Amino acid sequence: MLGFDLGKYRTIVISIALFLVLDLGVLVLNFVISSEIDKDAVNINLAGRQRMLSQRMAKTALQVEARAVQSVPFEKEAEELQAAHSTFDSTLNAFIAGGATLSGAGSEIRIDRIDDAKAQAILGEARALWTPFSTQVRALGDKGTATPEAAATLARQAENVNLGLLKLMNDLTTRSEQLSSDKATTLRLVQVGGITLATVNFLIILFHFLRHLRESDRLVERAKRETDNILRTTQEGLFLLDDRFAIGSQHSRALGGIIGTEQLAEQDFLGILRPMVTQKTLDTTREYIELLFKPEIKEKLVGSLNPLSHVEIHQAHGAGETSTRYLQFGFNRVRDESRITHLLVTANDITRRVKLEQELKATEERARGQMGMLVEILQVDPSDMHRFLQAANEGLHHINGQLMDQSGGKTEQKINAIYRITHRLKGDAGALGLSILAEPFHELEEVLSGLRGRSNVSGEDFLPVTVQLKALFEQLETVGSAVNRIGQVRGVVTVEPPRPRVETAETPPRVVGLWQSFAMQIAERQQRKVELIYSGIDLERLAPVLQDSVNGIVTQFLRNSVVHGIESPAERRQRGKPEAGRIAVYVSQRDDGGADLSFRDDGQGLSIAKLRDAAVRAGKLTAEEAATLDQRRIVALIFEPGISTRETADEDAGRGAGLDVVKDMITTLGGTVRIGSTPGEYCHFRVSLPAQPEQLLAA
Numbered sequence: 001m002l003g004f005d006l007g008k009y010r011t012i013v014i015s016i017a018l019f020l021v022l023d024l025g026v027l028v029l030n031f032v033i034s035s036e037i038d039k040d041a042v043n044i045n046l047a048g049r050q051r052m053l054s055q056r057m058a059k060t061a062l063q064v065e066a067r068a069v070q071s072v073p074f075e076k077e078a079e080e081l082q083a084a085h086s087t088f089d090s091t092l093n094a095f096i097a098g099g100a101t102l103s104g105a106g107s108e109i110r111i112d113r114i115d116d117a118k119a120q121a122i123l124g125e126a127r128a129l130w131t132p133f134s135t136q137v138r139a140l141g142d143k144g145t146a147t148p149e150a151a152a153t154l155a156r157q158a159e160n161v162n163l164g165l166l167k168l169m170n171d172l173t174t175r176s177e178q179l180s181s182d183k184a185t186t187l188r189l190v191q192v193g194g195i196t197l198a199t200v201n202f203l204i205i206l207f208h209f210l211r212h213l214r215e216s217d218r219l220v221e222r223a224k225r226e227t228d229n230i231l232r233t234t235q236e237g238l239f240l241l242d243d244r245f246a247i248g249s250q251h252s253r254a255l256g257g258i259i260g261t262e263q264l265a266e267q268d269f270l271g272i273l274r275p276m277v278t279q280k281t282l283d284t285t286r287e288y289i290e291l292l293f294k295p296e297i298k299e300k301l302v303g304s305l306n307p308l309s310h311v312e313i314h315q316a317h318g319a320g321e322t323s324t325r326y327l328q329f330g331f332n333r334v335r336d337e338s339r340i341t342h343l344l345v346t347a348n349d350i351t352r353r354v355k356l357e358q359e360l361k362a363t364e365e366r367a368r369g370q371m372g373m374l375v376e377i378l379q380v381d382p383s384d385m386h387r388f389l390q391a392a393n394e395g396l397h398h399i400n401g402q403l404m405d406q407s408g409g410k411t412e413q414k415i416n417a418i419y420r421i422t423h424r425l426k427g428d429a430g431a432l433g434l435s436i437l438a439e440p441f442h443e444l445e446e447v448l449s450g451l452r453g454r455s456n457v458s459g460e461d462f463l464p465v466t467v468q469l470k471a472l473f474e475q476l477e478t479v480g481s482a483v484n485r486i487g488q489v490r491g492v493v494t495v496e497p498p499r500p501r502v503e504t505a506e507t508p509p510r511v512v513g514l515w516q517s518f519a520m521q522i523a524e525r526q527q528r529k530v531e532l533i534y535s536g537i538d539l540e541r542l543a544p545v546l547q548d549s550v551n552g553i554v555t556q557f558l559r560n561s562v563v564h565g566i567e568s569p570a571e572r573r574q575r576g577k578p579e580a581g582r583i584a585v586y587v588s589q590r591d592d593g594g595a596d597l598s599f600r601d602d603g604q605g606l607s608i609a610k611l612r613d614a615a616v617r618a619g620k621l622t623a624e625e626a627a628t629l630d631q632r633r634i635v636a637l638i639f640e641p642g643i644s645t646r647e648t649a650d651e652d653a654g655r656g657a658g659l660d661v662v663k664d665m666i667t668t669l670g671g672t673v674r675i676g677s678t679p680g681e682y683c684h685f686r687v688s689l690p691a692q693p694e695q696l697l698a699a
Contacts, residue, residue: 026194040180054165061158068151237347276313326354529580536587565603593691610645639663
């Protein structure tokens with residue numbers, strides 16, 4: 001009839017059902033009888049109050065009589081008499097027929113009719129006494145005026161009624177107490193009977209339950225032994241996870257070794273992971289597990305979202321030591337019909353596999369890196385490579401000397417000096433197409449950028465710079481060794497014999513090709529188009545120091561021009577310009593052995609407003625100072641360290657270092673630089689470098 005077979009639990013189920021019915025019956029009777037007792041308690045309290053009200057009315061009537069004889073107003077006494085009369089009358093009527101009256105606290109309550117013949121007989125007598133007296137009280141009113149005769153009549157009637165009402169209300173109280181006592185006795189009998197029957201029923205249930213429990217224990221024990229054997233021998237971490245992220249009481253023995261803790265049963269899975277993974281991984285894991293507990297979500301669709309399919313964990317071992325391991329967790333739903341009750345989680349330590357993969361990948365990366373390094377070296381002219389390596393080694397030794405200098409100079413000046421060298425060497429490496437060296441120099445530049453502008457830089461803050469510098473020395477040594485090996489294969493040392501000087505328009509000087517290639521690389525990264533036109537001498541005519549300086553200055557000018565000067569193709573079209581920006585470079589040799597350099601682009605020119613904002617943003621000037629400086633002094637700020645009109649930095653610009661490097665090189669050589677610019681049309685740099693002492697000595 002119920003649609004299912006109770007089987008071996010039939011007796012227990014019937015016994016429990018009888019127990020519940022019996023218990024419910026006892027509860028209902030308890031509730032009903034207790035409610036009746038509560039009503040009787042209210043009636044007893046109200047009957048006691050009726051006695052008090054009867055005495056109060058008699059006393060008040062005598063006070064009214066005394067004041068009427070003295071011809072004194074008795075309004076207060078009349079009001080008190082009417083209030084006592086109203087409460088007594090409403091309570092008496094509620095006792096007889098049920099209705100509303102006032103409680104002892106003065107609030108309105110409703111009481112039921114006293115359903116007892118003896119009590120109703122008492123109430124009938126009370127009403128017979130009360131009605132004439134009530135009529136007299138109502139006639140008196142609450143105005144406080146009456147004739148002495150009327151007051152005396154009321155007082156005599158109150159005296160006559162008072163004793164009778166006191167006796168009757170006392171009888172009502174006694175009868176209500178007797179009724180309440182009878183109900184309390186009935187309640188105790190019901191409770192004793194219910195407890196007795198419940199005890200008998202419980203013993204029946206206990207007998208059948210123990211018999212079935214012994215059989216169930218035997219089956220459970222056998223199943224537990226089989227499960228323990230499985231969990232003890234498997235090499236995977238296995239456990240159940242509920243929707244509260246709690247690990248089940250049973251798990252495989254291997255799980256403790258995999259996760260790194262033995263206290264796992266009933267523990268919070270996310271709490272165990274918290275010290276091992278990042279907060280982002282932890283939050284993603286929480287969301288993923290919550291998705292798996294939603295039946296409407298397809299398990300296969302979210303399988304690829306598992307954030308713990310390959311997770312790196314860090315475990316502390318005391319004394320500040322930590323170890324890194326790699327774990328893999330898999331999640332599968334456990335269903336009870338259509339409901340998802342748990343997740344079966346498998347955990348595996350894949351550290352060995354991951355490290356083997358990392359070693360293989362590192363080997364492949366080293367092989368590719370070495371191959372890429374050889375390709376880049378082969379594309380660079382040996383003499384250019386030789387000069388660059390020499391300049392880079394000198395620059396790095398100069399940086400090392402700056403770091404070792406403990407003379408107490410300004411830290412900001414030291415950082416700027418190191419930054420200029422780094423930026424120049426990065427530009428030179430980029431111009432030669434040596435990304436294997438340009439990238440490490442860029443990383444050193446990033447470290448230095450974090451130190452610039454800080455007021456509390458200590459010696460420890462230079463530790464990352466030292467580490468990066470050491471890596472650069474090692475990289476330069478590696479490149480130098482590769483260059484030597486290539487030179488040996490070619491049958492030369494490291495420097496090729498000087499080439500014949502070629503100054504024809506068809507074949508520009510070799511270094512110009514490097515400039516053009518460098519400009520195209522920057523333009524591609526910055527989404528620009530550019531063409532570089534050169535006219536002038538072959539730089540190899542100049543003294544080596546001037547060759548390197550002119551090359552370095554042009555390299556920095558190129559980076560500055562493409563990033564800040566040349567507009568995007570769309571902007572150039574709007575301004576009626578060709579899509580490709582035009583850069584013109586001219587180098588000539590002076591009679592005294594010095595060199596003059598002209599560098600001009602047809603970009604947007606210098607923006608005075610942007611330079612003012614950049615100076616204020618960099619903290620070089622206040623807003624008031626920037627507003628008062630003339631145009632010439634504002635333009636000169638482009639050579640200050642840390643000044644850049646670009647708000648975001650990348651590998652090409654934005655740190656205010658390029659023209660600072662140019663100024664440093666020109667100042668070191670004793671040269672001069674002039675600037676000409678028209679907004680929206682062009683920017684023109686004219687650099688003049690005198691002959692150097694070693695040139696004069698050679699002459």
